[in-house]
Amino acid sequence: MAFEGLSDRLQDVFRKLRGKGKITEDDVKIAMREVRLALLEADVNFKVVKDFISRVSERAVGQEVLQSLTPGQQIVKIVYDEMALLMGGAESKLNLTSRTPVVFMAVGLQGAGKTTTVAKLGKNLIKQGRRPVLVACDVYRPAAIKQLQVLGEQTGIPVFAMGQGNPVDIAKASIEYARSNNRDIVILDTAGRLHINEELMDELKNVKAAVNPDEILLIVDAMTGQDAVNVAENFNKDLTLTGVILTKLDGDTRGGAALSVKAVTGCPIKMVGMGEKLDALEVFYPERMASRILGMGDVLSLVEKAQANFDEKKAKEMERKIRQQEFTLEDFLEQMQQVRSMGPLQDLLGMIPGLGKQLKGMQGEFDEKEIIWVEAIIQSMTREERRNPALINGSRKKRIAKGSGTRVQDVNRLLKQFEESRKLMKQFADMGHKKGKKGGMGPLKFPF
Amino acid sequence: MAFFDRLRRKKQDTKIQPVEELVCEESLLEEAIVPAVDLSGPEETICEPVDAMASEPFDEDSMSGQDEADEEDDQQVEGKKGFFSRLKLGLTKTRKNIGEKITNLVKSNRKLDDEFWEELEEILIEADVGVNTSLELVKSVRDNARRQKMNESSQVMALIQEEVRKLLDSSGDLSLRSADDKLTVILVVGVNGAGKTTSIAKMAYRFKNYDQKVIIAAADTFRAAAIDQLQIWADRVGVELIKHQEGSDPGAVVYDAINAARARKADILIIDTAGRLQNKNNLMKEISKIRKVIEKEIPGAPHEVLLVLDACTGQNAISQARLFEEATGVTGIILTKLDGTAKGGIVLAIARELEMPVKLVGIGEKMNDLRDFDPAAFAAALFDEEE
Ligand SMILES: Nc1nc2c(ncn2[C@@H]2O[C@H](COP(=O)(O)OP(=O)(O)O)[C@@H](O)[C@H]2O)c(=O)[nH]1
Ligand SMILES: [Mg+2]
DSSP states (O other): OTTHHHHHHHHHHHHHHHTOSSOOHHHHHHHHHHHHHHHHHTTOOHHHHHHHHHHHHHHHTSHHHHTSSOHHHHHHHHHHHHHHHHHTSSOOOOOOOSSSSEEEEEEOSTTSSHHHHHHHHHHHHHHTTOOEEEEEEOOSSTTHHHHHHHHHHHHTOOEEOBTBOOHHHHHHHHHHHHHHTTOOEEEEEEOOOOTTOHHHHHHHHHHHHHHOOSEEEEEEETTBOTTHHHHHHHHHHHHOOOEEEEEOTTSSOOOHHHHHHHHHHOOOEEEEEOSSSTTOEEEOOHHHHHHHHTTSOOHHHHHHHHHHTSOHHHHHHHHHHHHTTOOOHHHHHHHHHHHHTTSOHHHHHHTSTTHHHHHHHHGGGGSHHHHHHHHHHHHTSOHHHHHOGGGOOHHHHHHHHHHHTOOHHHHHHHHHHHHHHHHHHHHHHHHHHHHHHTTSSOOOOOOO | OHHHHHHOOOOOOOOOOOOSSOTTGGGGGTSOOOOOOOOSOSGGGOOOOOTTTTTSOOOHHHHHTOOGGGGOOTTOOSOSOOHHHHHHHOSSGGGGGSOHHHHHHHHSOOOOSHHHHHHHHHHHHHTTOOHHHHHHHHHHHHHHHHHTTOOOHHHHHHHHHHHHHHHHHTTSOOSOOOOSSSOEEEEEEESTTSSHHHHHHHHHHHHHHTTOOEEEEEEOOSSTTHHHHHHHHHHHHTOEEEOOOTTSOHHHHHHHHHHHHHHTTOSEEEEEEOOOOTTOHHHHHHHHHHHHHHHHHSTTOOSEEEEEEETTBOTHHHHHHHHHHHHHOOOEEEEEOTTSSOOOTHHHHHHHHHOOOEEEEEOSSSTTOEEEOOHHHHHHHHHOOOO
């Protein structure tokens, strides 16, 4: 998962800090050095790292922080705040103005993923009830037009093309096309170009002048290194970008480009590409991403996913059970089944605070197939046993193993896992409860 | 085969010794430098300082390592310009805005103080060399400089470039391998958008200019219009393309292409593959399978498995190199898009960690924009900024 490497590094740093009752300026310095290295290794731009570290350090060595009861927590909080700020705070929506047609333009380096992203955007907008047209302004790359046409066919979105004509003329004509064909949003796919190629940058300026786009979106490969800021700065200088779309975030990149680009251009990251499939485009939530990177888990995304798949009343009941430690193996099984209906388990687990990191060691134990034997084991238990696992002694274990076609070790492992999750869940539930009281997120409904 | 021989280079044995831990990270972190442990290895690995290497204009032809044949394309608009000058030219003046600091470091005769070493580290990190490799390189150069009692920054710049060059040179044979008297098979792999298809067109064009009969296989059957893209290039270059329908089995394309190449007595078969992110297990398995098809058909093949790497890529390139290596047995790298402002410094980290040599570089979108990799020119360009 993207950002994972960075996340691991930072969480190590924070664990050390949290473990300390008293924190000195030197401790902060050491921690900040490690944060700095972690960010650099994640490809966050050098200058951005410098600024970031100096801002965090300044706040962290303040009297109130170091002399507070939980200095470690406070520092983590500062890093989180600054990180969320760096990534752009709250999410920003695409600018769907009332004008007809709305005009979007995708720009970027060669190979960033513009054409695919344009098709994904189109698909996304259709879901929102819009009527997009994709426009082939990449008149240079061999078969770029064809590529867009194929994608248009796959998504059922019309594609406007005029061969290898002048992109400015094509863009202009596409607006006319949209008007007379009842399309309410025009998405321009432009050719990849280097930010230092003045001739081609001028071409984009001319397209912009001709059609005055509502969104000029820079498409950035999430694997980009230090150069991301040069690219973003130059595109922004020439075109005044309105937003950024990060692509290939389904890779294992540490994703520093994401943090840098916002910092240098001030342009929000609006969407992220999460796969080659044409519906793999998601809204980007900077705060959630920051908390995920810092190992606080993407609680909000998880809750949203859960809500979409979950019965409100049951969830409330479950939350109560978790908090009161009444959570049984029966519930465990039910939750597991519910979770399974929500999507790949790994993705979900990664969003849970603290689990992202632990997940590595658990990978073998937690794959989808194993849910099946978990099911088998629990189903071989009596009702009593499911409600009160303490009952399960040696001979009962043997019986359960036999009944489920597993071994006694497997039964033991499951019971241990259950005990651990029960503890973990209690922690989350309490945490969510506290935050809820502050009026932040409302009570958390964990589906397990 | 003249073409391959020409490229052959002597493998260097000298190499920066690996440093276990980040012993030398202090200078980066604005703290006093610890008196260094000697990590630079035996005396004979120390290179002679090359005077003024950093400030003198380079002999373009010797730096570019290119041949006349490359220049005979009618698309050529730049005139006779080598790899290095194209890099330096950087297309426009806009590039000048970026990183003027570096020029100062090279040109002014600076005192070799902590600040100087830090800046050197920064330059490397900003070129995507990566923290560990950057710190290590600077540390080793710093030790050398101290031992040689250097006190001029220009000498040090020459020294560090030499160190970089050696590292790149020692990561393996920089020339392309070929089959003796038989069909040479080149498999091209990489992530999405790295420049695989374009690089294949460039290679085909180049081989063709060396009177090699080239056949291309369109085994990217996944991406929309990838086959059309390759067909257009094949037509431009004037080589035959073996293709199936979009969505068909890439293994079958490869199988057919090998048989076609044999039947037509081709010298070189280049195989394009779909871009894939290295953490997608199923797609990596697919590409291993493609390799196996080739192996099975022709013992000893593929003769080259080239990983195409975008020079813009940051530290993720290490993961790319490692996982593609595991899946396909990568023999070398094509570093593309060096005509941008990215320096491609990540190949240093790859050379150090995986000993995977860079063999070719892409410096533009035209078919003659392919060059042999020249470690010395690359090292110079890492530290060079516009005049
Ligand atoms: N500026 C520049 N662009 C390149 C270079 N190599 C490839 N490209 C461009 O990068 C984009 C993606 O290349 P392509 O060959 O389709 O990548 P693939 O997906 O790996 O096959 C295209 O627009 C190419 O023209 C290069 O060396 N320099
Ligand atoms: Mg391709």
